[in-house]
Amino acid sequence: MVTLEVTNRSLNAVARITSDPFNIFVKAGAENGNGSLEHPFGTIEEGINAVAEGGTVHILGGIYEIETQLVVNRAMTLLGHPSSPRPQIIFSPDTDVDGLVIEADNVTIDSLHLIANRNVTGQNAIFRVPLRTTAPITLYNNITVRSCIIEGTTRSGYIWCENITIENNEFIHHPVTSTQSLRLQLIRGTTSILNNTFQGSDTSLGAVVFEPNIVAWRSSGTINVSGNKMTRFTQFVNFFPHLDGNTSLVVENNEIDHEDRSGNSVIFFSRVDYSLMDQILIQNNTIVNPHGTRLAVYFTRSGDGNFIPGNDQIQVHLNTFDFPNGYGNPATDTVDPEFPVGFNNNAEPLGMALDAFDLQGNVNV
Numbered sequence: 015m016v017t018l019e020v021t022n023r024s025l026n027a028v029a030r031i032t033s034d035p036f037n038i039f040v041k042a043g044a045e046n047g048n049g050s051l052e053h054p055f056g057t058i059e060e061g062i063n064a065v066a067e068g069g070t071v072h073i074l075g076g077i078y079e080i081e082t083q084l085v086v087n088r089a090m091t092l093l094g095h096p097s098s099p100r101p102q103i104i105f106s107p108d109t110d111v112d113g114l115v116i117e118a119d120n121v122t123i124d125s126l127h128l129i130a131n132r133n134v135t136g137q138n139a140i141f142r143v144p145l146r147t148t149a150p151i152t153l154y155n156n157i158t159v160r161s162c163i164i165e166g167t168t169r170s171g172y173i174w175c176e177n178i179t180i181e182n183n184e185f186i187h188h189p190v191t192s193t194q195s196l197r198l199q200l201i202r203g204t205t206s207i208l209n210n211t212f213q214g215s216d217t218s219l220g221a222v223v224f225e226p227n228i229v230a231w232r233s234s235g236t237i238n239v240s241g242n243k244m245t246r247f248t249q250f251v252n253f254f255p256h257l258d259g260n261t262s263l264v265v266e267n268n269e270i271d272h273e274d275r276s277g278n279s280v281i282f283f284s285r286v287d288y289s290l291m292d293q294i295l296i297q298n299n300t301i302v303n304p305h306g307t308r309l310a311v312y313f314t315r316s317g318d319g320n321f322i323p324g325n326d327q328i329q330v331h332l333n334t335f336d337f338p339n340g341y342g343n344p345a346t347d348t349v350d351p352e353f354p355v356g357f358n359n360n361a362e363p364l365g366m367a368l369d370a371f372d373l374q375g376n377v378n379v
Contacts, residue, residue: 036069042076042101058084058092058103065090073101073126080105085115086123094125100163105130105140112142112172122158130166134191139172140164145200146174151230153202159183170195174231177203180210187247189215194223195247200231201255207239214246218275221247225254229318234259234290240266248277250301254285254316262293269300276305278312284361285319288327295329302336303354307343310335313357313366322364326372330355333376353378 033039033049040049044056049064051072058078061071068089075097083105086092094101103126105113113130114123123141130140141159146152153176160179164170165186178201185195195212198205201224212221221244224233233255244250250270253263270279279301282294301310311330313323335354342349342356349356350368353376357366 033064035064035066037072038065038069039072039074041074042078062086062090062092068120073103075099075101077102077104080113082106082109083111083113083115086118086121088118089120090118091122091124092126093122094127094162096125100125100127102127102129105132105166107131110135110138110168112138112140113166114141116141116143116154116157117146119155121154121156122160123162124158125161127163128165130168131188131190132166132168134168134193137172139169139197140166141170142172143175143178151200153200155203167191169193169197171197173198174200175205176201176235177205179204179206179208181206181208182210184211185213185221187212187214187218189217192217192219194218194220194252196221197223197225198233198255199226201233201235201237202259203235205235205237207237207242209241210243212242212244212247214244214275216246216274218247219277220249220252222250223252223254225252226256229256232256232258234261237261237263238266239268240264241268243269245271246273246275248272248275249279249281251280253281254283256285257287257290259290260292261290263291263295264293265296265299267298271302272305272308276308278308279303279310280312282311282313282323282328283316283319284314284321284364284366285316287319287321288323289321291323291327293329294323294327295331296333297329297331298333300334300336304338306338306340308337308354309342309347309349309356310337310354311371312347312355313361313370315358315361315364320364322361322366323370325369328370329372329374330376331372331374334379335376336379
């Protein structure tokens with residue numbers, strides 16, 4: 015490739031700059047571009063098609079309207095320009111398919127504003143990481159979603175993945191149909207959900223939900239849900255996966271305020287094989303819940319599992335709880351006498367007891 019060197023950008027009117035396939039630029043509405051900064055493509059689709067494996071599509075400021083969906087099918091970074099506001103990618107409401115679909119390893123989505131006001135279907139989301147293959151089950155690997163605003167009426171994310179980082183994003187739920195924000199169907203390796211803001215509405219359910227639809231989707235690995243802020247969801251973490259290997263869960267340094275959404279904050283189910291859990295730590299969180307029958311940490315029986323945690327296995331340490339006096343439902347729950355922690359009595363025949371909770375250094379305000 016021969017590149018014309020131009021030291022004065024004012025010469026762009028008469029000099030054509032050759033594009034670098036590892037750094038492709040797009041700007042909404044541009045015409046007759048070649049992907050260089052001086053002559054960007056006009057659409058993100060052109061940038062995705064042109065960028066080299068492992069390269070970066072630089073998305074300059076503007077509004078990008080997508081009729082159906084964007085599909086990332088090889089390793090790359092989609093990087094929004096560090097402007098204010100962020101580049102907006104608006105998915106048409108005339109279809110209910112997923113918005114951004116990631117079908118490759120080593121993909122990063124950074125500094126974009128994704129907007130999808132679509133009807134909720136069984137599995138659609140604003141962004142999706144699908145299964146790589148179903149027979150055998152394999153996953154895409156090493157996905158990062160960072161510093162984005164992800165906004166709309168359907169789920170924020172629907173995810174099957176090995177090694178995923180979701181950090182420093184703002185998730186905004188619009189009040190249309192009751193649904194979750196992040197739904198993680200099958201995860202392996204390291205799952206990091208860090209320093210995000212989850213802003214719910216009067217129809218928002220779980221903010222971070224680990225809940226596969228079928229038994230064959232079995233998770234494992236290290237899960238870290240830390241430094242997040244949640245307002246106006248029924249649940250913060252709903253932990254409901256089938257497991258197939260050693261797993262740890264840390265829920266730490268989060269600020270949780272249910273506001274008018276009644277629900278338990280962190281929920282565990284009897285579907286989980288607790289013999290495979292190396293660690294369950296809920297630590298240094300601030301949890302505000304004005305609903306008197308709800309709990310901060312709750313265990314309940316599910317229809318497809320008969321597992322219970324061992325003594326002191328659910329570590330609840332150094333949290334600050336702001337709950338009404340008399341928390342928990344006396345008709346259905348067994349609750350710790352001092353803190354909003356307990357279980358549903360339908361788990362008691364399995365052998366569940368308050369001894370499963372290791373309570374240290376917590377405070378009620």
